[in-house]
Amino acid sequence: MNLAALAGKHLDLVSAPFTLPRSRVLVFRAPDGVRVHTSEYEKRLSECRVLDSLTVTDAEGQALPVVDVLPGRVRFGASGAEATLTFADPSTLSLGPSTGSAANAGMRLRFERPDGGVEEHPLVDGIRLHVAADRRVSVEPGDHASALAATGAIWDDWFGKCPIVRDDLQEMAAFCWWVLGANIVELPSLGDARAIVPSKIGYVGLWQWDAYFIAVGARHGDPELAREQLSIAFRFPRPDGQLPDVVHELGVLATSDDLPESDRVNLRRAGSQIADPSTPVPLTKPPLAAWALRKVLAVGDDPAFAREQLPRIVASQDWWFAGSDLDHDGMPEYGHPYSSGLDDSPIFDGPLPTASPDLGAYLVRQDREIADLLERYEPDVDPARFRERAAATQQLLLKMWSPEHGRFLAHGGGEVQFSDTVVGLMPLLTGTLPGAVADALRHAVDDPERFGLEWGLPTVAASDPDFSPERMWRGPIWVNTSMLVAEGLEASGWPERARELREHIVALVIHGGGPHEYFNPRTGLKADRATTAFGWSAALFIDLAVGLSV
Template sequence: MTDAAALAGRHLDLVSAPFTLPRSRVLVFRADDGEGVRVHTSEYERRLSDCRVLDALTVVDAGGEVLSVTEVHPARVTFGGVSTLTFADPSTLSIGPSSGSATAAGLRVRLRRPDGDVEEHPLDAGIRLRIAGDRAVSVDRGDHTAALAATEAIWTDWFAKCPIVRGDLQEMTAFCWWVLGANIVELPSLGDARAIVPSKIGYVGLWQWDAYFIAVGLRHGDPELAREQLDIAVRFPQHDGQLPDVVHELGVLATSDDLPESDRANLRRAGSQIADPTVPVPLTKPPLAAWALRKVLEVEDAPDYARTQLARIVRSQDWWFAGSDLDHDGMPEYGHPYSSGLDDSPIFDGPLPTAAPDLGAYLVRQDRELASLLERYEPSADVVRFRERAATTQELLLRMWDAERGRFLAFGGGEPQLSDTVVGLMPLLTGTLPAPIAETLRAAVDDPARFALPWGLPTVAASDPDFSDERMWRGPVWVNTSMLVAEGLEASGYPDRARELREQTVALVIHGGGPHEYFNPHTGQKARTATTAFGWSAALFIDLAVQLS
């Protein structure tokens, strides 16, 4: 294995980071009782506890003593230094004696199935556990040495692409590169498509926004796979150009009709004044596709690919103005919290739909990105309309500025939402705010009572009544919002402050022990309910590490 693989292996604790294989739906965790491991599958919209394959897999020696896990590497889990577990293929585990082990005689593997049945098998040269789609396990013999070599080759090839960065960032970069490889799954409905999911622990699908952020980090080592993520995200537009929220193994999620009743109730809770909560509401994600496409193409140009994606992104951008301007004032709104990516933000505590300053900023940025990309790849295209629309949208965005409060406000059903949140900082991304407004936002980023917390930029200002340092989108630090604000600071003329925020963000991930979904801004540790080994956090750490190096 490469040095990068060894560095990544230091973080594979089988708790926050399971043992798995690119393209596999099999996950191996440390057993709850500390003896051996347990095996699950990774499935769309199913809890890990509902996807049990084996409640315990233990290796015992000739005297019946259970051997503990002594080492974890991307290619293998070692028990007692004398036996290893690896993959024979994406749906098959292989267990056998370690190569050259002199104490392997009499080793047995003990399996406890979810129904309580326990069985033992002698290891000898190795056995294989084939895991079917219904989670049933069949046991047969197999060449364990060959399985080890094949798995090692897969990870060697993957880590050969790991970006080389500054020395203090290299170990976490290697682990984050492992996270991206580990989160690759196949989507059977798309043939051999490789989707990097946010997490095999609970987020098994390709979310549109996640795909953009993942592609931005992935481009530094595997631009072809980065392009594939963007292609999947925009390949299935609705008839009017709207892009779906999620592409998953059963199809797409593009409307509230696809949601469970508990989620649909969000549309009724405040009595939307504009959107009819009894009819389907489109579900999508914020318009950052052209931003991500431009970044991916910077690393490796692909003109034919670019033209295909641009046609889809243009239709999506037009949809926002034609299909999501629900009060017909020229500024599109979020018709559902899920379409914002910040599902639980207090800006959605009021009526729906919600006009938000982050959406306005993204729309301005995307129209400008489209104009530049079309000039490069479609020289005959009329780009004037994109630049004119960007200018008009920015004028409407500036109407959200509350000079008395010194911040941008969101509006729910036309009513101002007074929560002081990170979405109010996103207009920095336009790079063309009036200087006094840009300076006021920069000061907010530096204010320890609001956004300058010990471990980074909270998603709700610490001084706001809605702030919680643990609740999703109501205070914890997210890598993606920190990265976007840093980019906005740079675009608005504050490159030194942008670099400081980037340095603070990578320091947070290292301090917190890995690329978690979100972090407590006071302790710098994983928030209690956050997912671990999270895709966009890993990808954006890599992107930041490359920039800082």
């Protein structure tokens, strides 16, 4: 089975650029050829222009169109003339004519720089374009055949690790595996650390939550790389145990003070009746660290790694109760929407901080996961306090249940937030809800007026006035929240319904044309502003496909 060829069916150079693991160079389709950009932290593609056009012409000066793309090369051709583009190394592109055709004589390479400068070079044997850190391009001759072979070998090795799944899921699984490989970048500040970023288009960093979901998918083909994602996410705890929101090439993002001054004003706790708006806002992500660690260890057990990471996870969990219980009622809150992962959810339309049922559920689940991991890897440590805290947190979580509304409700700055959102389904993850409460959530999942839509679970119920099928976290379907609800259904005693939802998720990704950031719940297609080739969507498709293929 040629998995690289299966993935190549989706490499359109529009939603999926041509790139290489560890490379910051991206190649996209252009009217007469391709264009080249770099991938940089917190910078748009428009700010990272390298070549505005790169064209291969035949002896008559006619541009050769892109005729097909594989992970290891882009092929240009027309009327017998043919050339290919590949990588010579992560910072260097290589172009050269295909062998065996007289029509290749007279081909030329033409490219235009962002400053308007134009260069032309005969494409005799091979040309290499080296992209410097300042995005300037230098040209030199090079052995194109060896570059093709080396790039092909890199992708052959990567696809050699791709999980083999059910026939109807294999093509998309191959593409999703390509996404994970394509999204690998090096973080020079961490030595040779490899981070699988959410996307090389606009998301060049290791976000804590993304790292957990990405590791859960990567574990099926490359457990070592999966562990590396968790290691990076856990590497820079603050003195109080809080884990940063993002690890990136320039440092970390752990508070509003790690952002440019122009962004800080927007991140103060304006409107909060509890928190001090003059202090830095801690920025993190929801506590799923132990959940991710347990899943990664289930595929490739590594007791030494587990014992190294557990103290950091414990410290992070303790921080939620010591540092983010902002009203001191025993239930931690989100100090800022960024820390929830669901930045634009209507549960944050009210004052901050926000006590939310998803956070309560994650904290219950994490304390239990920690207790189980300690029993396995640190048998001399008493896990009782974690189970006791989980039980206490669940009792506080149940206070968010509204019998009148039949759902869990968030509270912002002490005010009830009535929006009917997917966060209200997350208490299923505890697996220990009272029967009537769990049944009500199961009914909500199936209700076609709320969450049981044709293409899956919207992030805001379709009957809610805040529902928008296109607006981020206010209606579109996200793979990660849908997967967590499926896991909650299984934990709560409905494994068959969980499997149905998982089948629904993979069908959505296939129907939508790839692992996009989020999907329109009415059409099942990519939402207009969603990022394509998105890391956690790809990783979780792989995880679901493996599970559904058993």
